[in-house]
């Protein structure tokens with residue numbers, strides 16, 4: 566994992582208490598990256614942290630900070646970024662370029678509230694938009710607060726200055742549609758548009774912003790889908806299996822890493838499907 570050059574950096578991961586976010590937190594730890602785990606499920610994060618600590622992999626060079634946070638709540642998100650910077654400041658820093666503030670953000674927090682549109686309550690629409698789309702906006706907004714960007718990411722394309730990276734998680738559902746998911750598809754389509762527009766805004770500051778678009782991935786979210794629907798889904802997948810969260814996490818780590826420094830404003834699909 567040292568090839569990724571993520572060691573001794575710090576990354577915020579939302580939705581780190583389960584599924585893809587948990588796998589990202591583990592993969593970053595394995596790359597000796599420090600991780601600020603944020604989720605509204607404190608127990609989930611505690612379990613993930615225990616798994617990291619008891620794993621046979623060497624996570625000893627990676628430090629963790631856990632923040633219970635609802636990504637749809639602006640005050641809690643502002644506090645998350647402040648806590649993340651304070652945590653990073655407790656870690657060593659050798660130069661301004663290696664300023665211990667946090668330069669990487671992964672937005673994995675997400676929910677579904679599936680229903681046919683004829684029955685969909687306004688609350689089901691609002692909840693999904695609030696977490697998936699507004700939550701992504703809020704974390705990006707406060708991660709890129711004017712004071713932070715002026716200090717951490719001054720304008721100019723000097724690649725010797727440390728760069729930043731944001732990875733948002735979209736969904737194949739916004740590309741292909743899916744029964745009972747107009748709210749979810751709209752939220753993930755919004756994430757895609759937000760990512761492209763934001764990438765243009767911050768390119769001059771050497772910050773890359775990309776969307777990872779998973780297909781069907783094993784996680785508590787996908788396990789909630791009824792078996793007969795999952796069976797139908799598998800037949801849409803060329804490789805005839807759901808993906809593992811770890812496979813998504815590897816792609817996320819690559820997009821966070823300086824190894825992908827010339828990729829921004831992109832959406833990268835990871836679905837096992839050929840010719841979408």
Ligand SMILES: NC(=O)c1ccc[n+]([C@@H]2O[C@H](COP(=O)([O-])OP(=O)(O)OC[C@H]3O[C@@H](n4cnc5c(N)ncnc54)[C@H](O)[C@@H]3O)[C@@H](O)[C@H]2O)c1
Pocket residue numbers: 579580581582583584585586603604605606609634635636637672673674675676696700734735736737778779780781782783784785786787
């Ligand atoms: N699993 C899939 O097949 C799949 C496919 C495409 C996209 N995705 C996306 O990947 C991301 C991760 O999903 P997953 O499959 O790991 O699901 P998951 O349910 O396992 O994990 C989602 C996490 O987000 C957290 N969360 C929910 N609402 C929150 C809030 N308001 N504030 C903070 N945290 C909150 C949950 O507590 C949970 O830990 C989501 O954005 C999801 O939409 C998943």
